[in-house]
Structures are given as C-alpha cells and as structure tokens.
Amino acid sequence: MENKGPFINELPQSGEITLLAIVLEKQLRPKRSGGVFLALRFADRSGELDGKVWENPETVSRAFERDDIVKVRGTVEVYNEKPQFIVSRIRRCDPKEYNATDFYPSSARDPEEMFGELHGFVAIVGLAPLRELLVNIVSDPAIGAALKFTPAAMKIHHAFRGGLIEHVLSLCNLSVALCAHYPRLNRDLLIAGAILHDLGKVETLAPSGVRFAYTIRGQLIEHVTLGLEILERHSSRMSEFSIELKTVLQHLIVSHHGDLDKGALRRPMLPEAFALSLMDLLDARMEQVFRLIDSTPCGDEFTPYIPSLERQLFRGFGVAQTEAPAISEVERTGGVVA
Amino acid sequence: MENKGPFINELPQSGEITLLAIVLEKQLRPKRSGGVFLALRFADRSGELDGKVWENPETVSRAFERDDIVKVRGTVEVYNEKPQFIVSRIRRCDPKEYNATDFYPSSARDPEEMFGELHGFVAIVGLAPLRELLVNIVSDPAIGAALKFTPAAMKIHHAFRGGLIEHVLSLCNLSVALCAHYPRLNRDLLIAGAILHDLGKVETLAPSGVRFAYTIRGQLIEHVTLGLEILERHSSRMSEFSIELKTVLQHLIVSHHGDLDKGALRRPMLPEAFALSLMDLLDARMEQVFRLIDSTPCGDEFTPYIPSLERQLFRGFGVAQTEAPAISEVERTGGVVA
Amino acid sequence: MENKGPFINELPQSGEITLLAIVLEKQLRPKRSGGVFLALRFADRSGELDGKVWENPETVSRAFERDDIVKVRGTVEVYNEKPQFIVSRIRRCDPKEYNATDFYPSSARDPEEMFGELHGFVAIVGLAPLRELLVNIVSDPAIGAALKFTPAAMKIHHAFRGGLIEHVLSLCNLSVALCAHYPRLNRDLLIAGAILHDLGKVETLAPSGVRFAYTIRGQLIEHVTLGLEILERHSSRMSEFSIELKTVLQHLIVSHHGDLDKGALRRPMLPEAFALSLMDLLDARMEQVFRLIDSTPCGDEFTPYIPSLERQLFRGFGVAQTEAPAISEVERTGGVVA
Amino acid sequence: MENKGPFINELPQSGEITLLAIVLEKQLRPKRSGGVFLALRFADRSGELDGKVWENPETVSRAFERDDIVKVRGTVEVYNEKPQFIVSRIRRCDPKEYNATDFYPSSARDPEEMFGELHGFVAIVGLAPLRELLVNIVSDPAIGAALKFTPAAMKIHHAFRGGLIEHVLSLCNLSVALCAHYPRLNRDLLIAGAILHDLGKVETLAPSGVRFAYTIRGQLIEHVTLGLEILERHSSRMSEFSIELKTVLQHLIVSHHGDLDKGALRRPMLPEAFALSLMDLLDARMEQVFRLIDSTPCGDEFTPYIPSLERQLFRGFGVAQTEAPAISEVERTGGVVA
Amino acid sequence: MENKGPFINELPQSGEITLLAIVLEKQLRPKRSGGVFLALRFADRSGELDGKVWENPETVSRAFERDDIVKVRGTVEVYNEKPQFIVSRIRRCDPKEYNATDFYPSSARDPEEMFGELHGFVAIVGLAPLRELLVNIVSDPAIGAALKFTPAAMKIHHAFRGGLIEHVLSLCNLSVALCAHYPRLNRDLLIAGAILHDLGKVETLAPSGVRFAYTIRGQLIEHVTLGLEILERHSSRMSEFSIELKTVLQHLIVSHHGDLDKGALRRPMLPEAFALSLMDLLDARMEQVFRLIDSTPCGDEFTPYIPSLERQLFRGFGVAQTEAPAISEVERTGGVVA
Amino acid sequence: MENKGPFINELPQSGEITLLAIVLEKQLRPKRSGGVFLALRFADRSGELDGKVWENPETVSRAFERDDIVKVRGTVEVYNEKPQFIVSRIRRCDPKEYNATDFYPSSARDPEEMFGELHGFVAIVGLAPLRELLVNIVSDPAIGAALKFTPAAMKIHHAFRGGLIEHVLSLCNLSVALCAHYPRLNRDLLIAGAILHDLGKVETLAPSGVRFAYTIRGQLIEHVTLGLEILERHSSRMSEFSIELKTVLQHLIVSHHGDLDKGALRRPMLPEAFALSLMDLLDARMEQVFRLIDSTPCGDEFTPYIPSLERQLFRGFGVAQTEAPAISEVERTGGVVA
Secondary structure: OOOOOOOHHHOOOOOOEEEEEEEEEEEEEEOOOOOEEEEEEEEEOOEEEEEEEOOOHHHHHOOOOOOOEEEEEEEEEEEOOEEEEEEEEEEEOOHHHOOHHHHOOEOOOOHHHHHHHHHHHHHOOOOHHHHHHHHHHHHOHHHHHHHOOOOOOOOOOOOOEOHHHHHHHHHHHHHHHHHHHOOOOOHHHHHHHHHHOOOOHHHHEEEEOOEEEEOHHHHHHHHHHHHHHHHHHHHHHOOOOOHHHHHHHHHHHHHOOOOHHHOOOOOOOOHHHHHHHHHHHHHHHHHHHHHHHHOOOOOOOEOOOEHHHOEOOEOOOOOOOOOOHHHHHHHHHOOOOO | OOOOOOOHHHOOOOOOEEEEEEEEEEEEEEOOOOOEEEEEEEEEOOEEEEEEEOOOHHHHHOOOOOOOEEEEEEEEEEEOOEEEEEEEEEEEOOHHHOOHHHHOOEOOOOHHHHHHHHHHHHHOOOOHHHHHHHHHHHHOHHHHHHHOOOOOOOOOOOOOEOHHHHHHHHHHHHHHHHHHHOOOOOHHHHHHHHHHOOOOHHHHEEEEOOEEEEOHHHHHHHHHHHHHHHHHHHHHHOOOOOHHHHHHHHHHHHHOOOOHHHOOOOOOOOHHHHHHHHHHHHHHHHHHHHHHHHOOOOOOOEOOOEOOOOEOOEOOOOOOOOOOHHHHHHHHOOOOOO | OOOOOOOHHHOOOOOOEEEEEEEEEEEEEEOOOOOEEEEEEEEEOOEEEEEEEOOOHHHHHOOOOOOOEEEEEEEEEEEOOEEEEEEEEEEEOOHHHOOHHHHOOEOOOOHHHHHHHHHHHHHOOOOHHHHHHHHHHHHOHHHHHHHOOOOOOOOOOOOOEOHHHHHHHHHHHHHHHHHHHOOOOOHHHHHHHHHHOOOOHHHHEEEEOOEEEEOHHHHHHHHHHHHHHHHHHHHHHOOOOOHHHHHHHHHHHHHOOOOHHHOOOOOOOOHHHHHHHHHHHHHHHHHHHHHHHHOOOOOOOEOOOEHHHOEOOEOOOOOOOOOOHHHHHHHHOOOOOO | OOOOOOOHHHOOOOOOEEEEEEEEEEEEEEOOOOOEEEEEEEEEOOEEEEEEEOOOHHHHHOOOOOOOEEEEEEEEEEEOOEEEEEEEEEEEOOHHHOOHHHHOOEOOOOHHHHHHHHHHHHHOOOOHHHHHHHHHHHHOHHHHHHHOOOOOOOOOOOOOEOHHHHHHHHHHHHHHHHHHHOOOOOHHHHHHHHHHOOOOHHHHEEEEOOEEEEOHHHHHHHHHHHHHHHHHHHHHHOOOOOHHHHHHHHHHHHHOOOOHHHOOOOOOOOHHHHHHHHHHHHHHHHHHHHHHHHOOOOOOOEOOOEOOOOEOOEOOOOOOOOOOHHHHHHHHHOOOOO | OOOOOOOHHHOOOOOOEEEEEEEEEEEEEEOOOOOEEEEEEEEEOOEEEEEEEOOOHHHHHOOOOOOOEEEEEEEEEEEOOEEEEEEEEEEEOOHHHOOHHHHOOEOOOOHHHHHHHHHHHHHOOOOHHHHHHHHHHHHOHHHHHHHOOOOOOOOOOOOOEOHHHHHHHHHHHHHHHHHHHOOOOOHHHHHHHHHHOOOOHHHHEEEEOOEEEEOHHHHHHHHHHHHHHHHHHHHHHOOOOOHHHHHHHHHHHHHOOOOHHHOOOOOOOOHHHHHHHHHHHHHHHHHHHHHHHHOOOOOOOEOOOEOOOOEOOEOOOOOOOOOOHHHHHHHHHOOOOO | OOOOOOOHHHOOOOOOEEEEEEEEEEEEEEOOOOOEEEEEEEEEOOEEEEEEEOOOHHHHHOOOOOOOEEEEEEEEEEEOOEEEEEEEEEEEOOHHHOOHHHHOOEOOOOHHHHHHHHHHHHHOOOOHHHHHHHHHHHHOHHHHHHHOOOOOOOOOOOOOEOHHHHHHHHHHHHHHHHHHHOOOOOHHHHHHHHHHOOOOHHHHEEEEOOEEEEOHHHHHHHHHHHHHHHHHHHHHHOOOOOHHHHHHHHHHHHHOOOOHHHOOOOOOOOHHHHHHHHHHHHHHHHHHHHHHHHOOOOOOOEOOOEOOOOEOOEOOOOOOOOOOHHHHHHHHHOOOOO
8 A cells, every 4th residue: 555645735835745646637738849748637535736747748648547546756836826746757556555535525424334324313213104115215225325425416515425425314313403392393204304305316426437427317307306216116116105105205305495496396385394495405504614614725714705605704703813812712612703 | 958048158237047057155144134145156167156145045055055056047236346146046956957068167179089189199109118108108097087187277278177188289289390390309209298298287186076176296296296206107117118218208397397496397408398398388378368368358458467477468459449441451361460 | 350251263153252352443334224333353362353333333432442451242243254243242341350461472481481591591601701792681671671572573483472582592492402413603603693683673573552563663774773783782881892703793693684685784604694594594484384384274284375485384184084094193103294 | 712621620630731711810929938929810610710820920920811711731739728720831812712601600591592482471471561561671672681691699599691581481480380280370470570570680780700790789779679660661661551560560579588587678468479489489499409419529418508598408318329229229210319 | 617626635524525526437236235326436636536326326327427527415434444425416517617637637837838848958959960859859749749748657656647748857957967967978868868768658658538548559569669669750850860879869768777677678888878767767766755655644654565666665753743843843954854 | 206107007018118016916936947937916006917027036026025116127018918017127116206196096086175075065964963973973083084095895886095985975966966856855864874875884995905805894794784883883972862863874874775685674765765775876887887988998889798787888989980070079069979
C-alpha cells in the first residue's frame, strides 16, 4: 500500500509534492510555440486539481488512462488565480497500492452499520403488513446494495456515497422525535414515509467512475416514478396487502415535495404527509447548510453566493477576528454567537 | 314507458308542465309563517332545477327518495332571478317507465362503437410488444367497463359519460394526422400515449348516483399515479416487456401535463411527449370552448366569465343581430365571422 | 352560577333548549308583512348561531346589549340549510352567573402554567446577556399579561386565547429535540428565536369583546416590525448588550417567514434561522391540520376545501365505515391507516 | 466556381485542409512575446470556427475584409477544448467562385415554390374580402420579397432563411387538417391567422451580412405591433373591408402568444384563436426539438441542456450503442423506441 | 324642472321621501304567497338602490321602462342589512323635468374647459410634425367627442364621465413638472405619450344607458391595439411623418403598462417610456386611493378590503374619534396624521 | 501635486502614457516559460484596468501595496479583446501628490451643500414633533457623516459617493412638486418618508478602500430593519413623541418597496405611502437609465442587455449616424427623437 500523500484540499503551495489521485481527464493539446503538452485533471475525495505535463507528453500519455489511480509528483503553480499541478513524474497504481475510499466523498458512517440501523427502524413498525413490506423492500438485494452507497442527490444535499441512507436514517430518528412531540402522528407511517419517499433514487443515480451520474430512467421519469414502481412491485407480491394502505404510501411518495411546482403530484393531505414533507426539507437544509459553511475558507464571514438557495450563508461573528473578547465568550458556549 | 316531457334546459316559462326528472336533493324546511315545506332539486341530462312543495309536504316527502326518478307536475316561477318549480303532483317511477340515459349527460356516440374504434387503433400499432400490452390493457374487463362511461374530467372538459374514451379517440385520430404532417413522429408511441396518458381516470372518478365523484384514491394520488400503476401491473405480466419501452411509456404519462406546476413530474423530453402534451391540451380546449359557446343563451355575444380560462369567450359577430347584411354573408360561409 | 346549558356545536335539533350565550349582533329588521323582528347572533366558545325574536321585538331588544351574556330559551329551525334559534325567552346575566371562559375558544392549558414553563426555558439559556434579555422581556408586565392570552393568529393556526404562548412553548420543546438531533445547532439561539419571532403579535392582535381583532398598528406595520421594536426597547436598556448578538436576534425575527414573498425581509442565513423557520411552519401546520380534521363532521372522509392550504385534508380510511376488518386493525394500532 | 471544400461541422481534425468560408471577424492582436497576430472568425451555413494567422499578419490582413468570402488553407488545433484553424494561406474569392447559399443556413425548400404554395392557400379562402386582403398582402412586393427569406425567429425555432414562410405553410397545412378533425372551426380564419400572426417579423428581423439581426423597430415595438400595422395599411386601402372582420383578424394577431406573460395583449377568445395559438406552439416545438436532436453529436443520448426549454431532450434508447440490434429494429419501425 | 330630491347616498333612513332616479332594472316577480310584485333598481350619480312595488305591480309596471328617469315616492326599509325602497308612487319624467348630469358620475370639471386645456398642451409641443399629428388627432371629431365623456376605466380608476381626459390632463401637468425636475427628459414625447397612451379607450368603452360598457372591439383587442390603430390612421394621412417618430410613439403606447404580464408588449426602453409608465401608475393610484378613502363611511379607520390592490387602505388616526382635538390639529396641518 | 494624467475611460490606445491610479489588486504569478510576472488591477473614478509588469516583478512588487495610489507609465495592449496596461515604471505617491476624489465615483454635487439643502427640507416640515425628530436624526453626528458619502445602492442606482443624499434630495424636491399637483397629500409626511425610507443604508454599506461594501449587519438584516432601529432610537429619546406618528413613519419605511416580494413588510396603505413608493422607484429608474445610456459607447443604438431590468435601453435614433442633420434637429429640440 502506497502512502496517499496530502489530500487535494490541503496541498502545500510550495515545494515538491507526491500524492495519489484519480485521473478524471487526460488530453494532449498543442502549445502555441509548437508541439504539444498533456493536460490532466486529478481528483481525490477532497477535491479536484488541474495538472500539466510539459516533458515527453506523448510518452507519458501512454502510461495510464482516464479513471486510473496514479502516483504523481510535481509542484503547484498559480495560473489565472487557480492552482495547477506541474507534473514531473507520474505512474499508474495497482489496486492493492491504494484505498479506494480515498478517492470519492463518502458518508462518515459505515454502510453496514447504517444498513443495520435501518433494519432496526423497520423492526419497530407495529402494523404487521407494513412491517413485512418494508422488510421485503430493504432485503431486496438490488435495493439493499444500492442503498448502501447511493447519494441522496447529485448536488444539493447528502451528495456523497451513502448519502441516501444517511438521510433516511436521520428522518427515521426525527420521526421518532416528532411522534413523541405530536403524539397523534402515526409513527409507523412516518417511518415508512422516511424509508420510501426517496427510494427511487437507487435507480435514479448510478456510479460512473468515482462519481455518480443520472441514469436514463432517472432523467426520463425521476425518483418519484421509480419509487412508485418499487412499491408496486413489492406490494403486488404480498397476497393481501390492503389497497388502502398502499394508497396512503403512494400518497406519501407523490406528495413529499410539498407543492406541485416543486415536483409533487398532490399536496400533502394527511398529517403524516405534512410532517414528512417538512422534515425532509429540514434535514436536507441542515446537511447542506453545515457542509457549505464547512467548505468556506476560514476567515470568510459569508459563504459564496449559493444559487440553489438564492443567498449567502453567514458563518458567525468573529470568524475573521481572533482577539475580540465577545468572541471568546461565544466560543466558550460553543456556537455561532451565543 | 312514460313520456319524458320537456328537458329542463327548455322548460316553458308558463303554464302547467309535466316531466320526468331525478331527485338530487330532498329536505323539509320550516316556513317563516310556521309549518314546513319540501325543498327539492331535480335534474335530467340537460340541467338542474330547484323545486318546492307547499301542500302536504310531509306526506309527499314519504313517497320517494333521493336519486329516485319521479314524474312531476307543476309551474315555473322566478325567484331571485332563478326559476323554481312549484310542484302540484309528484310520484316515483318504476325503472321500466323511463330511459335512464335521459338523466345524465353522455357522449353523443355509442359506447360500444367507440370501444370498437379504440380496438382498431390498438390494432394498427406496429411494434408487437407494445400492441400486445395495449390489447391486454383495453381488454382488461375492469378497465374496459370503466372506459365506456368514465368522463375525462369532473368539470373542465369532456365532463360527461363516455367523455374519456371520446377524448382518447380524438387524440388517436389527431395522432394519425400529426404523424402524416410530421413524419418523424413515431405513430406507435403517439397512439400509446393517447390511450395511456389519462387512463388512471378510470379509477379517479366513479359513478355516484347519476353523476361522477372523485374516488378517495383519485383525491389522494390522482390519475397519473393510477395510470402508472395500471401500466406496471400489465407490463409486469408480460414476460419480456423491455425496460426501455416501459420507461418511454412512463415518461409519456408523467410528462403529459407539460409543466411541473400543471402536474407533470417531468417536462416532455421526447418529440412524441411534446406532441402528446400539446395535442391533449388542444383537444381539451376545443371540447370546452365549443361546449361553453353552445351553453350560452343565444343573443349573448360573449359567454359568462370562465374562471378556469380567466376570460370570456366570444361567440361571433352577429349573434345578437339578424338584419345586418355583413352577417348574412358570414352565415353563408358557415363560420364565426366569415 | 347558572348552568351553561348545551354548547352551540352540540345543540339538539329538536325540543326546547335553554343555554347561556354571548350576543355578538343585535338588530331590529322590518318584516315583509309589516312590523319588525329582532335579529340576533349568539356565540360561545364552541361556535356561533343566528337567532330571531318574533314576539315583542322592540321590548325584548331593550333588555340587553351587544356583548352581554344572556340566558336564552327557544327552538332550533333550519333556514337555508343553516340552523337558527327561534327565541321564546331571553334575559341578561350578571357576571357572577356565568363562567367567562365558556364564551371564547382558549388553549386547553392553564395560562399561568404555560407562563411558568416559558420562564423555565428562559432559565436554561446559557449565554448570560441573552438570558438576561429574555428574562427582562417575559417579565415586562405589558408583554407578560398579553402573552398569557393572545392568539398566534386570527385564523390560520393557534387562533385561540393562549395560542401564542402555546405555539412558543411547542417551539421551545422542538428546539431542544432538534438540538439533540443536530448537535451543531446553538440551543440558546433557537430558544431565543422561538420566544422572539412572533412576539410582536402581543401588539398586533387585541381583545375585542370575546374575540380578538387586528390593532391599527398590527394592520399598518405587522408583528415583525413590532417584535423588532420590543427587542430594541429592551436591548437598549441593557448597558452592554452586544451589537453582534442583537443583530443575530434581529435576523432571526426578520427571516422567520423564510422567503420574501411570505413576509421575510431577509432569507435565513444562519443554521438556526433555517431551523427556526421550518420548525415554525411545521408547528403551525400540525396545529392547523389536526384542528381542521377534528372540526369536520365525523363520517366525512375529507375536510371541506381549505383555501389557505389550497386542498382538502384526508381524515383517514374507515371514518365512514365501521365494519371493515382492515379498519379495526387500523384502530388497534391507533392511527390513520395503520 | 471553386470547390467549397469540407463544411465547418465536418472538418477533419488532422492534416491540411482547404475550404471556402465567410469572414465574420478580423482583428490584429498583440502577441505576449511582442508583435501581433491576426485573429479571425470563419463561418459557413453549417457552423463557425476561430482562426489565427501567425505569419505576416499585417500583410495578410490587408488582403480581405469582414463579410468577404475567402479560400483558406491550414490545419486544425485544439485550444481550450475548442478547435481553431491555423491559417497558412488565405485569399478573397470573387462572387462567381462560390455558391452564396453555402454560407448561411436556409430552408431546405425552394423559396419560390413555397411562395407559390402560399398563394395556393390564399386562393382556397372562401370569404371574398378576406381572400382579397390576403392576396393584396402577399402580393405586396416589400412583404413578398421579405417573406421568401426571413427566419421565423433569431434563435428558438425556424431560425434560418425562409424559416418564416416554412412555418406559415406548415400552419396552413395543419389548419386544413384541424378543420377536417374539428369541422366547426372556420378554415378561412385559421388560414388567415396562420399567414398574419407572425407577419410583422418581415420588419422585425433584417439581413445583416450572412445573418439576420433585430431591426430597431423590431426591438422597440416587436412583430405583433408591426403585424397590426401591415393589416391596418392593407385593410384601409380596401373600400369596404368590414370592421368586424378586421377586429377578428386583429384579435388573432394580438392573442396568438396565448397568455399575457408570453406577449399576448388578449387571451384567445374565439375557437380559431385557441387553435391558432396551440398549433403555432406545436409547430415551433416540433421544428426546434428535431433540430436540437439532429445537432447533438451522435452517441449522446441527451442533448445539452436547452435554457429556453429548461430541460435536456432525449434522443432515444440505443443511440450510444453502435450496431445494436435493438437499433436496427428501431429503424425498421421508423422511430425513437419502437 | 322637478326638484331632484335627496341623492341616493344620502337618503334619510325614515319618513316619506320623494326623489328622481333612473330605472336600471324592472322585473315582475312572484310572491311566495301568490301573485307578483315589481322589483326595481334605481340609480343616480351617487349610487344605486333596490326598490319594490307591492300594490298594483302590473299596472305600475306599464307606466315606465328601463333607463327612464322617474319621480318616485316611498320609504326606506332594511332587508338583509341592505336598504330597499318601498315605492308608493312612481311616474315617468320628461327630459325637461330633470338635469341629466344628476344621474351618472362625472368629472367635477367642465368637459369643454378640459378639452381646451388639452389643446393648450398640444400647442406647447415644440416638434412641428408631432404637434401637427396631435392637433389632428384631438381635432378628429369622433375622437374629440368621445374624449369629453369617456371614463379612463370601468372600475379601477377615473371610472366616471370625463375620467379619461381628466387623467390625460393630470399626466400632461405631471409631464411638465417631471421635465423641470429631470431636464434630460424630452417634454414633447412625454406630452405625446400622456395623450396617446390610453387613447384607444375612446373605442374600448361606450355609453350604455347612463353607464359605460366594454365594446366588442374593446373586449377582443383592447385599448392598446385601438390606440395603435388611431395613430396609424392619422400618421398615414400626414405626407412626411417620419417612421422613427412613429416608432417611438408606438413604443410609448405598447410599453406603458410597464411589464408583459400587465399588458405591455415591450418593456419601456426609453427614459420617456419609463417616466410615462410610472407617472401613469402614480396618477391612477392617487385617484383610486382618494376616492376609496372618500367612499368609506366616516368613522371607519380602514376601507374595506380592495381586491384589485390586495389590501385595505388606512384613512388616518383619529377618524373614529368624533370631535377629538387631535383631529382638528390634523385639519389645521392639512393631513392624515399631522 | 502630480498631474492625474488621462482617466482610465479615456486612455489613448497607443503611445506611452503616464497616469495616477489606485492599486486594487497585486499578485505575483508564474509565467508559462518559467519565472513570474506581476499582475495588477488599477482603478480611478472613471473605471478599472488590468496591468502587467514583466521586468523585475519581485522588486517592483515590494515598492507599493494594495490600495496605494501610484504613478504609473506604460502602454496599452489588447488581450482577449480587453485592454491591459504593460507597465514600464511605477511608484507610490504621497497623499499630497494627488486629489483623492479622482479615485472613486462621486456625486457631482458638493456634500456639504447637499447636507445644507437637506436641513432646508427638514426646516419646512410644519408639524413640530416631526420636524424635531428629523432635526435630531440628521444632526446625529454618526448619521450626518455617513449621509454625506454613502451610496444609495451597491449597483442598481445612485451607486456612488453621496448617492444616498442625492437620491433623498431628489425625492424631497419631487415631494414638493407632487404635493402641488395632488394637494391632498401631506407634504410633511412625504418629506419625512423621503428622508427616512432608505436611511438604514448608512449602516448597510460602508467604505472599503475606495469602494463600498455590504456590512455584516447590512447583509443580515438590511436597511429596512436598520432604518426602523434609527427611528426607534431617536423617537424614544423624545419625551412625547406620539405613538400614532411613529407608527405612520414605520409604515412608510416598511412599505416603501411596494410589494412583499420586493422586500416590503406591508403594502402601502396610506396615500403618502403609495406616492413615496412610486416616487422612489421613478427616481431610481431615472438615475439608472440615464447613467446606463451615458456609459454605452457612442455609436451604439442600444445599451448592452441589463439583467436587473431584463431589457436593453434605446439611446435614440441617429446616435449611430455621425453629424446626421436629423441629429442636430434632435439636439435643437433637446431630446431623443424630437
């Protein structure tokens, strides 16, 4: 096993560096002064980086392919205000030389552990046919395998391996908390909604190299249709699954986006559908907001403008100052201001 | 068989009248001067009419029930600018005394003939598995029976018995015409879209007395979800129905409303999905517009304001005048103005 | 103390009835046959009811005034499908004859107990100046007195005496639950936001007889402006309240409606502002949805159309049926469907 | 006549190439190393291409001007992922050396033939004054000349020479088909609407070199106003053109965009105005969709994102699988999937 | 000449009253107890009033027709909280017995005086051809006659006889003031825009009895199209009216609603078009707001909810406190609050 | 004092040039051929300009800092169609060598003179407590100092030093003119609204080098909240400032954006609030439109597309025709077309 070396988001700005990275793009390009150079794009789970090979580009180019993991040596230069890596040596790595999880962003939690926790939530569903349906679905090998690594979205929230199941488990936990607070909510339905509402995403996004991409089915009919299909397939296999219960589950799936212009076919009409829809929005926002705050360079008080949210986020007073006494009090109590 | 008598939309405004009608509402109400009267609401396929019984209301009230067909005699009075029928005699009719079709609005075409025409369109579908799927669906007894009488909508367009199949056939005919005009359009897909796009309505609207009402499933998950369910059920029974073809059919169903805020889950992404969506809108508008124009009292140049269209419709110059020579020329050429 | 008699929402439909009610409207009107009658409108905390006095209306009319509590005897008649009360006797009551809380809708919880619970949440705020500010505000006699009875809104949600504090306490409890689930959220800020976000409503709505009405200030500048004013008044009295903390509290107030077109001046930019905004929406919806479901006549599967939500709500399968075995299983597990 | 050489959209990526092209831009620019080079932009009807002259740029620059057709020799290099043409020789061509139609996108149909077909549709209009008006308009030399080459739009649909008349003829044909399907539609009015609705575009877009550009009048008052002006000018020259008929034609023009926010002054209020508006949208979409599908590199399943449609288009299953048997079946049945 | 008697908006609520009024509606209706009564609707320029004739309704009904001015005697009764007039005597008046202007709402200013003032504004236009065009237009007998009495709108603002010219003059005056404040604005264009922007309304609204109603042309093509038609007609009669100037005037007309969804074909693109559009909105709002405030019963602090403005208007503090010294201070300083 | 030299927007395109400028950015960057160069960005009040130092970049770089004013000599080259300044000499200037106002865009008017004019408007306010409040506010040293230089906005309108007070004075003048035209408007309130509506901007935007930037408070709570805070602070210091008057001033502040989706908390409900809101929009548009027209290269008939206005602006016929006689006629009559 080779040493991974520094991650791309913490690359030193000077000196020779050696690291492992995946090759996202590889292209020979003409130099203005004649001849060609080799333009590369590297990535690991922490970010991406442009690279250039000026010496023997044709020979170097034959030594590895797109999507290969390589060991690469060179220096960082700034070009048009962006860093690029000037490569002096590069070679292909064997699978046994690296740890694949270094090269794509993933949930911090272990997939199997999350999958076990999901089974635990299914087990506390009290209504027998509903519990049986959920057991069948999460035990379906095709679904289970995909659930362990699919992201919850391409970009907006939980956009990393295991993001979908992490989001589902967060909603299951919130379901339990909400039912404690609003005892009239039906916990069985809320857990079922948490598990089923985005389940079609296991067929909407599929691995594409170290990343995920929309499948054709995902593009053409989206996760709501695909989730309905999974529900239909599994409920039709159960001999006496009641049409009423299926209808309520279908309603939870088609209404979870809350409003027609956001992709719902029907607005929520049951208390549990309202709760699911708002809980889903809250959990997506919390993950998105904390991740955006974390990925902003420290020292900046605001994140860059976030088009999908139509705003910048505030990282808290004091992030750019260190000496202010108000700030240290803030830090004592562990939060943004207080 | 009793004589139906005049239809409600052509009731004479004076003199004694005898007619058959269905009883939609029946209620004893207190008179201000003490005692009670019997308030009724009658209907036939041409319209509705309030009625009142001033004499012996309790006795009369026991002689028939809501949803009965009755033979009723009385005179028309105008009250708050609306006609009401002052009943002098009323009695329940036996089923053999009336023709049921006199009491609900229906397609002008014979249901069996339309059903036969639908089979004809299925038969010209060239792609074998698609044709087989459509044969299975329209031959499904539950679907076929409902198709023969379900309306296409509660109110907006084709809101009468047989309205759905009439609309489907109109789209099948338009599909053939459009494929002749735009030869790159795939006729098989367009006919399949015409048949499947609204098919979920057979479970969305159900007979309720002489009218139709939303089913609970219709309210909670709407015809798009129900149409997907029918497609899934029938395609999963065919041993080798390709996932690609099913996906395209699902896309036609979920995109036929054209835009997310109008109830589509995805916008049309295939030429046939664009054509289906616009053709569907055109056919709905044509039926709606001509029906609204026809139901406006002659002599009025404009229909009343139509909330769903946010406008009044114009019935053509000359409808209120008779002597204008320009008008008679208009009439010679058979149209609105010309 | 007189017996209240039946509440208006459970009035028997036949026989003589005696009850206590408040007089909302009182007007002498001409009869078509000459002379006048007395038109009344009664209310208690359960609903409202029209009434009429046909005998000696002028004399009766002089015996009491609008907003008086009266003891009234009579019978229910149905007129234009709405019940009205035909009065045979009516007299004014002394305050000692009735329990004032019978005449307006109120929180089911005791105001003083809720107020105590609010002080408890203030006490767990860790940041000293923030805790001090909140203590000062809830201890401000004008605010405290109003808090104990103001509704959270005129109509949409928590529209009853004590509704505001009930909503605030629900949000304080949710704040604690959310901070347990998302430990990076600052609990002090979330509790402060729960208490301050709607606080301007204590000056927006004011008692008007047994009901509440918008104040002129409420109409002209609304609760966000009034809440900012309260915050400014109290924070300016504290010698060293930091401008940073005040700004964050101002941001929580002006962003809690989430979006500009819903009345926010700024979109949420802090994690706590996102959480407050969505938690506020969730709590309002839960109260509204369960209340609407409860106020629908049992036997109806759907509530009437709710304009503010643009939908009907579903009360659950089985509400109209009693014998279905699926249903009894539903009831065993205590929820809508399950 | 010189050989055109390869079209820009099918330029070989290697080797010396000679082709004819029009010069869209020509500019001397400083090199970083001192001195200047000549930056060019070439086009033909198939696309555009950047070019550079490194040798003797000042001399070369004097040999031709912008908008000249040139014969040019050189090689293709890729720069910033876009091809550029490194010129070794270039010279101006005489008009007799090239075929002008090679240099701008045009309708595939002959303008005179289309113009004849348009006269044919005018001739079948039955109402004499309407037919006379249309004859006068299409025979107006200024209008006729422009009609033969104006595009229907700058970008969205039918954006090529002759696009307007091609679109108008397509609508005339659709009018005939729709009137056969919906016999109550007035064919005379529908044909008149097809011809007049976009006619103002003959003054909205004007030739600008080999392309078209918005005229100042087009920018300031748009084609609806200009179409009304043409109608007013010609109808006022006819001694007895009825005000009613003019009003209906004006209504067809001002309502054809369907909704106010899409540029209509009034929503359609006549059956023919509804049909015109939807037929116009359908024809525009069909042209746009097939053109976008055709201009996507083969092998791609989806077109790039289309901002005006807010979506990608799907080109059909199998386009990425060369020689797939599924595809040949597709081709046998003539369409996307089937 | 008969005495007009009290105006409808100041009718005493008791005692016998005699007044002149116009008959808007007249209908014999059945009484519940048998026989008929005569239902009437009266109006004068101050308002409208329902009326009933219980004695000899058939005979009375033959004595006058709709739209006649009648002298009527009777008493006011309140029915369903609205006043109605119980008629004891009624007779038709001769034109010489009344002053027609008592029966419709009119501008407070003399039409001829306003028309003279309009000519004055035309005269200060400096650019000769523009001045000549405007002279021709306002001197066109058909336009001038209509201008003197047409309202500016059916309901929203200046909805009274002479409202259009009053609005136009107000804009001419504002034009002069704005050009003094922003000297780069072209006063000639602004005055021309003030006169032309709504001029099509002279054909959009036409007298219908004592009221105005939409014409068919107004409904189908609206005042923007009709204003363009007037401009085209008059500019085409001038031998050398420049196309550039006509285009700018057309732009002012088609852009004056400011935005597409408010009925503009183009957004304002010239400084004068921006100024015209905002000045037009300001003047409409000022007239509307003061009229709504004036027509609210004194004592009410807020007007009723105004749907077109989506709000209530505030009439000022103190309006509900009679004789409050604060009020007289208000009046001394001439305003709402001060 | 050094000679400023040419302003950046009028730099000669050839020859050696010497000018004074401020350094906005300064960065050493690697050359592709090895070594580094110094990348600079210069600005003065007329615009910005990129610069490069190829010789001795490290040494040169140590001679000055960002935000220094420098004297610089070099030549202009065009690179990627944008000019860049190739520096041959550069040195830091002492404050006494330059006039600071040359380096940022400023109101053409003297700040002290404008401040005096503002005091003049305050002095004509008739209502004593309102006048006193305004005197206190504009005499508050913190406010007065900021008022003299704050812009009215970052970009849209009056985006230069002194822009806020220039905008406020323009509105005060318009207030006087509007009150003359609409005498029922309360001039005191309108002047108070003109002064207070945007006053929070003195804390929203703060100097950042030679430019302005959003403050954190500006980002988090915006100028409406900050304006309310200023009003609260000053009115609470006056012993008897009436709550009614404060409420009206608060209403003017929170309603001046006109509609909720544009940032108003309440829609205007007083005539003065309507007038303020529209007058504010008009003045912003006039400044914006004339500035955009002025900054478009002469010869262009249209400005570039303006995203905030969603349109291009028209600069008038003839701007592209030099010395055209039509133009001189335009200039004689002082406007765009006439």
